Amino acid sequence: MRRVLLVGAVLLALALGVAGGYYTGDRLESPEPRASGDAEPLGTPTTPTTPTPSLPVKTPKPDDTPKLQPGLVYQKHIFTVHPGGQTVQLSIKVPADWQLTRQNDRPQEVKYLDPLHERGVRVEAVRPVAKTPSEARKQLVIDLQKSQPPENDLKILRQDDQQLVSDDGTARPVSTLFYTYIPGDTRRYVMVRWVATEGELADVAMSITGLPQDTEGLLEVLAAATKTVHEIG
Incomplete structure (x- = not known):
């Protein structure tokens, strides 16, 4: 027994x-x-199960927030982040009235949010430095397609690889992903860029987020951030 x-x-x-x-x-x-x-x-046949149907694609609510206009005034910021237990100091230029925010569970990054909290710049120090900007972009596309439910209506708009010149005159490889999705009630426009500030591997990642009508202004913010981001020390 x-x-x-x-x-x-x-x-x-x-x-x-x-x-x-x-x-x-x-x-x-x-x-x-x-x-x-x-x-x-053992030996018992399993009963086929019917897949759970996905939810219908969301219908985004209109957002009549006035669009972000180019011609913004920029200010240089210096901040410290802690990727993987390391300490990295970065400098960058973002719109002067966008305010710094941090999350305790994301010590490797900071965000700068506009007064309406509708647009933002997220800047991350990438450690370990292991992928080229292009490799990092391709991985994010795979991750997004796996993680986003169909109802969020993820749309990959554009992907590109470039060499851009920083404000100190040096060329740096960058790779950029443009997409929209509906995480809540409204559609969001996102630009994610990986920058190799030294060498060929991406050591900085940034994302610029806003509303679809903000595209022109967000492109200006992205260009300014890309040119001016530097590691100090």
Whole structure:
């Protein structure tokens, strides 16, 4: 009887282990997906399951916020971030009235938000430095396509690789991804750029976010940030 009870306990523990297991998803946009279910006895055929239908694509609410106009006044900022336990000091120019914000769980980056909190610049020190700007862009496209649910209507608008000249006259490789999606009620326009400030590998990533009508102004912000971002020291 003790042997029967022991075997039963082991099988119960295995079943609980399967039910509690999960696989890792992408951290960028969505929670980690989880897989769970009861263990089937050996030799028992499983019953086919019907896939859960996806939600319909969201209809974005109109946002009549006046568009961000080019011709902004810029200000240089110096800040410190901590990617992977390292300390990195960066400088960059962003619109003068955009305010610095930080998140405790994202020590590798800072954000500058406009007074309406409708637009922002996120600047990240990439460590370890391991990918070219182009490689980092291609990986993000894969991650976004995996992580964004169909109802968010992710649209990849453009991708490109360039050599741009910084404000000190040096050429730096950059790679940029342009996309829109609907994370909440309104459609958002996003530009993500990886910059190799020294050499060929991306050591800075930045994203410029706003509304679709802001495109022209956001492009100016992106250009200013790309030219002026530098690591200090």
